[in-house]
Amino acid sequence: MKITSTGRTSPLADVDVLIIGAGISGIGAASHLRALHPFMSLAILEARDSVGGTWDLFTYPGIRSDSDMPTFGFGFKPWTHRKSIADGHIILDYLRQTVAENGLAEHIRFGYRVLSAEFSSAQGRWTVTARHSHTGETAEFTARFLFLGTGMYDHDAGFTPEFTGVEEFEGQVAHPQYWPENLDYTGKRVVVIGSGATAVTLIPSMAGTAGHVTMLQRSPGYIFSSPAEDAIANTLRKLLGHKRAHKVVRRKNILLTRGVHKASLRAPKLMRRLLIANVR
Template sequence: MTIVEPRPAPIGTEHVDVLVVGAGISGIGAAYHLRERFPEKSFTILDALDGPGGTWWTHRFPGARSDSDLHTFGYRFKPWRGPTIATAGEILSYLDEVIEENDLRGRIRHGHRVTAASWSSADQLWTVEVTRVDTGEQLHLTTGFLWMCQGYYRHDQGYVPSWPGTDRFRGTVVHPQRWPEDLDHAGKRVVVIGSGATAATLIPALAPTAAHVTMLQRSPTFFLARPRTHELATTLRALDVPEEWTHEILRRAHIAQGAELTRMSFESPDELRKFLVEEMRAMLPEGFDVDRHFNPRYRPWQQRIAVVPEGDFFAALREGRASVVTDTIDTFTETGIRVASGEELEADIVVTATGFDLSLFGEIAFTVDDEPVDFTERVTYRGLMISGVPNMAYVFGYFRNSWTLRADLVSEFVCRLLAHMGEKDASTVVPELRPEDAGMPLRSWVDPQDFNAGYVMRSMDRMFRQGDREPWTHMHDYVEEREMLPAADLDDGLTYR
């Protein structure tokens, strides 16, 4: 047996019982649960950004808003009182309220980027290396438990494919994640490359003042128009129903609706496709080629269905302020983009709404007892811990349900796990394959037949794996997991020391 000697901590190293990485919706939720369940424990949240909110702090492009309803995207413990589909600013205000109401402001350190995390079995501690973004100063913290809430994509840059001719384009090229504050699109011809939720958000925000906006897509996306405020919310508030009740009723309504769409996507995909296409057809100009531009090749819900509040995206098309081109890019020109058909789309501004790059645990270098952790050789434990990595949990949300639904479930699980460790007087917990798991077939982290969005397919080679049995699987839907996680046996697949 190898004996690992304790190592002295760097001089001036600070220690906290729990270290949370990320001050977005996951990290703020984790802090709330820690404060409620373990008031005696010390914890700190580190975040590389200048303010709280994660995605909602990063996304400054025109019209930035939620793609999920806020009654499920909001926390279970704090009612959402605003419109069902909310702007980035409204979401940031909500998160600020959570921070203030629970005295979390002093626990968050902004501008602190975690670069490495090293576990010592001898010390039963993580040592975390941190860089001050503003000064470059190197800091160290130690912690008994590391909680990764950093989100799932790179905030500093988005995904942009390589296209010929971009160097000769005389206009402006911008990615939504890096939107310049001084970019003036009024009276300009704008081409938005991409057809996902970001494009559907940007286009109705740009169209009223731009000369024209063209959505250039390689392939179509499913869209679904929904009221900005759910009609049930309007009814309940008119009846002066307590906000806590309204919040819970609407959560259940949205969850039930989402579960039905998911069921149909597997059991009757043709019926669901027809429903979605006909819903879009009714909002598009007469004679519009719906099958070419809005009937995707993939099965409904094999990628996200983009929600369009009040059908504003379709209104821009009906009014002639925006148009759709479905084609591939041949080359950029001096004045725009030439597509494979030979048509040239003239542009002053090109927006590359082409998605993001998935980031595995914030690109942090992990080591366990001086051995680098190769996550491609590791297996997930219930989608929230990693085999062979002690005292570390992470949050990864749902594809088809709101991210926060799972963040809440993971927070409750981690708090239950920390309490269980206390009952066992254990300092370490690590997921380890059981004897019956020897030789277990390993699968990719996501089944492309289930979900095949671009950022998923691009990340397969650098992600952890999953098994073919519990507790080594993940990516269940909320309706299934809301029963599964709270009832999970904390002694199955976990070893305590």
């Protein structure tokens, strides 16, 4: 197998299924493939040097899930931690365990960033060209099926809107995707622009230390407030065990989410009052 820095390359791997990305989506797809089609060959290309995707990339204070993990996690791997709304490092451990338990590590090629993907109808195969981030060399991978688990983030350049006069601001500007390791905001006045999932997890973590935190939002949203630890789920795990309880808890949470969604469509004004009252 030949890898060259220029021109066409001989395939570094020829597999049945080629998965792009070793985050939660890619790990889930590979795990299902190993379980349902163990005789199929696979390879996973990951541009970074570790698994986990979002949960390995982001390190800002308070990073956690904004959905319950029994539902957000894998159906085939019960969520066993007492926190259903879990911190980022707990989710990353869960993903690493999934990789180990399903023997996926040997199939992951770290440091390969995909440059192009071409499909040949005549051969019925994909040819994916990737560049290794450390050596700069290019390599080709061929496969019958291509699965994209790249997620929604640009890991190299997180979205940063332009603000007139930002260069005149005398304070520090920080982006959650590139959070400074030793950023000290103790006693400082902080403005967080945006009110999405990142802001919702970041602001409560900063509020206890910063002098004052202000959120600027364009469109108000509604948040359902619930405890990080699900008392019903934790009780069921003790009574039924993790595997059997997982199915019950997952179904319970899905039904609750669907119920809130349908009620919001049918009676939006009533649900708005209830959601605001719940937060208060």
